[in-house]
Amino acid sequence: MNTPLFLRIHPSDNVAVALRAAEPGETFDGVTVTEPIPAGHKVALRPLGVGEPVVKYGYSLGVASATIVAGAHVHSHNLRSALTDKFEELRFADVAKPRPTPPASRAATSFDGYRRHDGRAATRNEIWIVNTVGCVNVASEKIAAAAHAELATPGSGIDGVYSFPHPFGCSQLGADLGYTQKVLAGLARHPNTAAVLILGLGCENNQMKTFLALLGPQATERLRWFNAQEVSDELESGVEAVRELAGYARQFKRQPIPVSELILGMKCGGSDGFSGITANPLVGRIADRHAAAGGTVLLTEVPEMFGAERVLLERTTDAATFKGVVDLVNDFRAYFRKHNEPVDENPSPGNKAGGITTLAEKSLGCVQKAGQAPIAQVLAYGATARAGLGGVALVQGPGNDGVSGTAMTIAGAHLLLFTTGRGNPMGFPVPTLKISSNTDLATRKPQWIDFNAGPVADGTANFEQLSDELWQQVLDVASGRTRARNETRGHREIAIWKDGVTL
Secondary structure: OOOOOOOOOOOOOOOOEEOOEOOOOOOEEEEEEOEEEEEOOOOOOOOOOOOOOEEOOOOOOEEEOOOOOOOOOEEOOOOOOOOOOOOOHHHHHHOOOOOOOOOOOOOOOEEEEEOOOOOOOEOEEEEEEEEEOOHHHHHHHHHHHHHHHOOEEEOOOEEEEOOOOOOOOOOOOOOHHHHHHHHHHHHOOOOOOOEEEEEEOOOOOOOOOHHHHHHHOOOHEEEEEEEEEOOOOOOHHHHHHHHHHHHHHHHOOOOEHHHHHOOEEEOOOOOOOOOOHHHHHHHHHHHHHHOOOOHHHHHOOHHHHHHOHHHHOOEEEHHHHHHHHHHHHHHHHHHHOOOOOOOOOOHHHHHHHOOOOOHHHHHHHHHHHHHOOEEEEEEEEOOOOOOOOEEEEEEEOOOOOOHHHHHHOOOOOOOOEEOOOOOOOOOOOEEEEEEEHHHHHHHHOOOOEEEEHHHHHOOOOOOOHHHHHHHHHHHHHHHHOOHHHHHHHHOOOOOOOOOOOOO
């Protein structure tokens, strides 16, 4: 099947996206291409004057910075951002649209997961080592490796023993230290870890007693802790502690659990011009299915909501959530101003090479991952999402792949659906399904990519087909029948949001 030349996403758009490289003289919708248009880049569908909005997805990406003729390449040389330092004042009553009744969900009603004693669902039965300070990174990694080799054998009932190195926990103060503590506490509380070893050094700012208090009530059987300075051999003590925890963890067995209890995090990184028209809308369809089934969907990368706020605000469920979204994006704008940085110092060089020109364009593509599901909650960094939301929770966090993926993990995501057009091997403590926006990437990097959304652009499959396939893969991974590439390749990383001095 021949790949179509261009895609006009919305009837009001005055640009279209090249689905393959286009040459001068080729035509689309009565417009003749005047210059080479790389795949993923935009072509003008009509003449545009200086200052005129350039429209894609039905919304403005920015304005023309030069006169643009029909058929011309539209990119950084003739399109500029029109974002402001503060989002406009709007009212819920003026913006929010009546929410249509969601379609009956065709999703499965259950997955095979673990039921924790506190009632939460889990997709993995692992033991995690959380270190309070970067000084014991290597010790935690060695303990995890030794315990994993000994205890996480086939049929053992333990899915793995893992540690998550980080450079923080000391020489931090105030809110900066608080960010570190929120991430580490979120890891320790995560349902995918049946049991956890907290490993400290002893002299760090993130003191063991204070940190344990932040965890809240925990079953004594699922928790062990010690400071390396207070034992004769931290590696021996650590492995012995994990052995004790393994006895507790083995009692959990997979059982059918309502799919509405799954929490899915939607993430993108290394995006290209196809991300917003293939992989992100595909993930958005999964979000719609899951929300319609009563599930919880997480979306973060707040700076990549700049320019797409109205898309989200139109779907807020009530005035309080509406205000929460406005405050979320304006607080992030204030964060940029605090550091004397422009709000639209984005997209990245890789994004631009892939065809994304302005932050608004990146944002409008980014929020496609939330589909059309209702925006039902706004969560602070480190807060825990609740299962059974029946919609989307926006999570405070930056666009950085490591930090935003970690933010959704500590909010309770059981799986992350991570779309990419340029490619990114990064993984997180939970299964991280990588979804390519184009077939070329999936072909070149099969060791990174779990699912290919490229056939939408190739014209060889439609969203409905791929949605069914991807949803089944989500259930298979959640049920432990298959594993994500990040799991099989050992890519389990965290990144902590830092916003303060280092002593």
